[in-house]
Amino acid sequence: MPERLAETLVDLWTPLIILWITLPTCVYMAPMNQAHTLTTGSPLELSRQSEELRILNRSKRGWVWNQMFVLEEFSGPEPILVGRLHTDLDPGSKKIKYILSGDGAGTIFQINDITGDIHAIKRLDREEKAEYTLTAQAVDWETNKPLEPPSEFIIKVQDINDNAPEFLNGPYHATVPEMSILGTSVTNVTATDADDPVYGNSAKLVYSILEGQPYFSIEPETAIIKTALPNMDREAKEEYLVVIQAKDMGGHSGGLSGTTTLTVTLTDVNDNPPKFAQSLYHFSVPEDVVLGTAIGRVKANDQDIGENAQSSYDIIDGDGTALFEITSDAQAQDGVIRLRKPLDFETKKSYTLKVEAANIHIDPRFSGRGPFKDTATVKIVVEDADEPPVFSSPTYLLEVHENAALNSVIGQVTARDPDITSSPIRFSIDRHTDLERQFNINADDGKITLATPLDRELSVWHNITIIATEIRNHSQISRVPVAIKVLDVNDNAPEFAAEYEAFLCENGKPGQVIQTVSAMDKDDPKNGHYFLYSLLPEMVNNPNFTIKKNEDNSLSILAKHNGFNRQKQEVYLLPIVISDSGNPPLSSTSTLTIRVCGCSNDGVVQSCNVEAYVLPIGLSMGALIAILACIILLLVIVVLFVTLRRHKNEPLIIKDDEDVRENIIRYDDEGGGEEDTEAFDIATLQNPDGINGFLPRWGVPTERWEERNAIQTGCV
Structure with missing residues (x-):
């Protein structure tokens, strides 16, 4: 109990002692022409100052004062005396009344209207309001008339250290590159103190690190945080928690403090090379694997992250550099080995590669540590696979004459099984490529024979596909295209290129060209066509026409004389023999029809008919x-x-059977018995043609016929 009582007394008297020490002299002695004072201090001081003021002679009335101060957060059993108002007009007769107005007058500050003592009746907080502006006035006690004009003064709230520093933006986060040098700046933090920064040390802050040493340090006054250890390694520890304290009163004992946390993350730099997980890799691959297939993957681990861990892979040596390639997988950060060219187990059964992984992004600060790369060896074993037959050639070109005999051999294809355990091969023709079955093949030796006659003039090329199948494994097949060219033989005689018809003018002249003809041959000789033209032997001495071979391989027919007459002979037939230059040569006879025509003087044909003369x-x-x-x-x-006349004479056809029956019903006659039957034929109703052309029979009375005609016409 005595210790707690002592602590309580210290807490109560410490603010008063501080105020007593720090409070300046509150009485400002004005010049001699001022006679009024405002004093502050203890009651004893106020009494002494009042006595001193009384003995002074003044030449002019007025207020003499300074600022008043009151200690914040002061709480005691009695209101705290802030100061005293006093005027030299007050002789002590209690005829003067003091009035206080302004900020907090009557609520926070109270004045004794007789003595002028001002007391603070409430606990004040400087952080809420640092000063109050009030107005003092002295009036006559009885009349309330102002003795002097009112005057303002200020009561300042004296600060005490009642607010601890605060980090308003905490907790904090910062980053710094790993491997940074000693003293690298990380960040800075700021704390605020609500106390008065210009009075005492209540708001003077000093920063320190409570937790986070020896990795980081802080400037006490600026709060700049720096690295305290060089070359901190992210791969060893990535994140640090730093506890920072801000203490007021300049860090001295008795000051208030506040703390915050700072999380420092080391960012990665490329300070580690890639490293293969193993120095030797083994892969196996079938020899029939498709090109571009991934054979295997190799991976070099890097302790760095992000782009600092990215590596490129290359094949730098080995006996399979031409057959294999390696690409980098950016997602998985590994190297993928792929096949570039076909493998052959029978040729080579294994390959050795040396692969390298190297960092893409190199940090020059750490390049001196050595090469940021690593190598590993890759062994690739080729496995045997059941491969399909292999033809001796990727394509075949065969030639055959069009007059080749049936079943004659026109060519041969060969294939083999590349496997060690070679299987016999059987050959066949893909009939989808030989729908007419013009060719056959020997299943054992691959000889292709002719099955049907060939005609070059119908088709020069025949494209078929040959299939080779392993006897032991029918699923292993290969195909090869075979192109067969049909060679020409001279088996077509030449003939006229068109159906020619020549016209000869009666008034033509001897030697005049009547017609020029050309020939064609379906064959295709190597040196081109050359035709020979001639007349039949019996027509060699033809008195009317002759022929002439032209340089362009055509033939001109010429008239030997003039004076041709249509009345004597209208048409002439001229047989012409055409021979080719083949071996053996072929020929044919084509007949040219020549018509005699009447022509104008300039040779234009006008009429070629002989009937015009008869x-x-x-x-x-x-x-x-x-x-x-x-x-x-x-x-x-x-x-x-x-x-038109026939249509006019056509009788009216009764198409409505009901009309006919109606006429019969209206027939009202007693009947003539047998005479009536003979006189009227019911068939007439069925034959419309007999209606209008009906003739009465002999022996029937005339009146009967008239009556019947009236009935038939609907007049009765």
Whole structure:
């Protein structure tokens, strides 16, 4: 109990002692022409100052004062005396009343209207309001008339250290590259203190690290945090927690403090090379693997992260550099070995590669540590696979003459099983490529024979596919294209290139070219076509026409004389023999028809018909056409007339059977017995043609017929 009582007394008297020590002299002695004072201090001081003021002579009335101070957070059994208002007009007769107005007057500050003592009646907080502006006035006690004009003064709240520093932005996070040198700046933090920064040391802060040493240090005044150890390694420890303290009162004992945390993360730098997980890798691959297939993967681990861990892979040595390649997988950070060229177990059964992994992004600060790369050996074993047969050639080209005999051999294909345990091969033709079955193949030796005759003029090329199948494993097959070219033989005689018809003018001249003809041959000789033209032996001495071979391999027919007459002979037939240059040569005879025509003086053909000479004199071709047109027109008119007349004479056809029956019902006659039966034929009703053309029979009274006609016409 005595210890607790002593602590309580210390807590109560410490603010008062501090105020007593730090409070300056509150009485400011004005010049001699001022006579009023405002004093502050203890009651004893106030009494002494009042006595001193009384004995002073003043030449002019007025207020003499300084600022008043009151200690914040002061709480005691009695209101705290802030100061005293006093005027030299007050002789002590208690005829003067002091009035206080302004900030907090009557609520926070209270004045004794007789003595002028000002007391703080509430606990003050400087952080809420640091000063108060009030107005003092002295008035006559009885009349309340101002003795002097009012005057303002300030009461300042004296700060005490009642606020601890605070880190408003904490907790903090910062990063610093790993391997940084000693003293590298990390970040800085800031604490705030609500106490008065200009009065005492209540707001003077000093920073220190409570936790996080020996890795980091802090500047006491600026709060700049730096690295305290060089070359901190992220791979060893990535994150650090630092506890920072800010203490006021300049860090001295008795000050208040606040703390915050700072999380420091070391960022990665490329300070580690890649390292293969193993120095030797083994892979096996079938020899028939498809090109581009991944054979295996190798991986070099890197303790760095992000782009600092990225590595590229290469094959730098080995006996399989031409057959294999390695690519980098950016996602998995490994190297993928792929096949570039086909493998052959029978040729080589294993390969050795030396692969390298190297960092892509090199940090020059650490390049002196050595090469940021690593190597490993890769062994690849080729496994035997059942491979399909292999043809001796990827394609075959065969030639055969079109007159080749059936079943003759036109060529041969060969294939072998590349496996060690070689299997016999059987050959066949893919009939989808030989729908007409023009060729056959020997299943054992691959000889291709002719099955049907060939005709080069119908098809020059035949493309078939040969299939080779292993006897031991029918699933192992291979295909090869075979192109067969049909060679030409001279088996077609030449003939006219077109159906020619020549016209000869009656008034033509001897030696005039009547027609030029050319020949064609379906064959295709190597040196091109060359034709020989001639007349039949019996036509060699033809008195009317002769032939002439032209340089362009064509033939001209010429007239030997003039004076041809259509009335004597209208048409001439000229047989021409055409021979080719083949071995053996072939020939054919083509006949040229030559018509004799009437021509104009300039040789334009006008008419080639001989009937023009037997027509009546004076009738031209135009007149004949006009007469023919008239005849056709008359025939059309006659046909139309006959057709219209026939339609006009057609009888009315009764199509409604009910009308006929109605006429029969209306027939109202007693009947004539047998005479009536003979006189009226019921078949007439069934034959509409007999209605209008009905004739009465002999022996029937005339009135009967008239009546019946009336009934039939509907008049009764």
